[in-house]
Amino acid sequence: MELPQLIILGVLLLMAVILAAKVYFLHRSAEEIAKAFHDIRTSDTNTLISVSSRDPYMRRLAADINLELRLLRKERRRCQQGDLELKEAVAGLSHDLRTPLTALIGYLDLLEQEENGETVRRYLSQIRNRTEALKDLTEELFQYSVAASSQELHPEPVDVVGALEESLLSFYGVMQEKGIEPVIHLPEAPVCRSLDISAVNRIFSNIVSNALKYSDGDLFVCMDLDCGISFINTAQNLNAVAVGRMFDKFYTVEANRNSTGLGLSIAKILTERMGGSIEAEYSEGKLRIRIRFPEAGKLLE
Secondary structure, eight states, X not given: OXXXXXXXXXXXXXXXXXHHHHHHHHHHHXXXXXXXXXXXXXXXXXXXXXXXXXXXXXXXXXXXXXXXXXXXXXXXXXXXXXXXXXXXXXXXXXXXXXXXXXXXXXXXXHHHHSOOOHHHHHXXXXXXXXXXXXXXXXXXXXXXXXHHSOOOOOOEEEEXXXXXXXXXHHTHHHHHHHXXXXXXXXXXXXXXXXXXXXXXXXXXXXXXXXXXXXXXXXOEEEEOTTSEEEEEEEOTTOOHHHHHTTTSTTOOOGGGTTSOSOHHHHHHHHHHHTTOEEEEEEXXXXXXXXXXXXXXXXXXX
C-alpha cells in the first residue's frame, strides 16, 4: 500500500476515533441529563441539571431545561401557597360556622321544652332538621380541610376488625330506622395494622354512611385476613358513571343533594395517606366499595 493511501487511511481512522469519542461523550451527557431530571422530578430539591461534557449543544440543552425547571418550581410554589391558603380559609370558615350553629341548636333545645301548639312544634321540627343538616355539612367540610392538609397522622397498632365492628355498631340505630338488617362476615382473629385510629374510624364512618344513603334496604360487609374490606349494597338509583365519580370532591348525585360530596373524598385521602387503597364499582344494581390496608403500608405525609 502506497504512502498516500496509508495517510488517507490513517486520517479516516483518526476521524472515526474522534467521532466515536464524540458520540460516547454525547451519550454520557444525555444519560446525565436524563438521570438528573428524574432525580429532580421525584424529589423535593432545588438542584439544577449539570453535565460534565463541554459540548456547547448539550450544555445549551441543560441550560434550557434548567430555565423551564425554575419556571415550573415558581408555578408549583404559587399553586401550593394558593392551595394552603384555600385549605386554611375553608378550615376557618367551617370553624366559624360551627360556633353559631351550636348556639342555635342549644336555643332550639330550650324552645322545644316550652309549651307550644302543633303548628309551632311543626315549624320547630323543620328548623331542627335544617339546622342539623347544616351542622353535618359544616362538619364534613371541616373534616375534609383537615384530611387534605399536611396534618401529621399518628400510627399505632390497630385491630382493624375491632375498629370496623365499633363503626358498624355506631350505625345500628340508623340501620334499624331504615329497616336494614346488615349481613356481616369478619375474621374471628384480630387483623392488626399500623394506622392512625382516628383516620380509620373516619374512613369506616364515611363509607358506611355513604352505603346507607344509597342502600335499597340491604348492606353486606365482609373482611378477609389480608385486611381487604368490602361494603356492598343494592342501589338501583345509581349508575356506573355516578359511581365512577364518587371519590371526586363535591360530587353528589341527584338523590342526595343535601350532601357536600366530600365523605368518600375524605375516605380516599386518608386511606391513601396510610398506604392503603380504595375503589368503587357498580354492576347488576349493586354498589361495591372495597378498601385494603397492606401489611407493609406506611403513613404518607
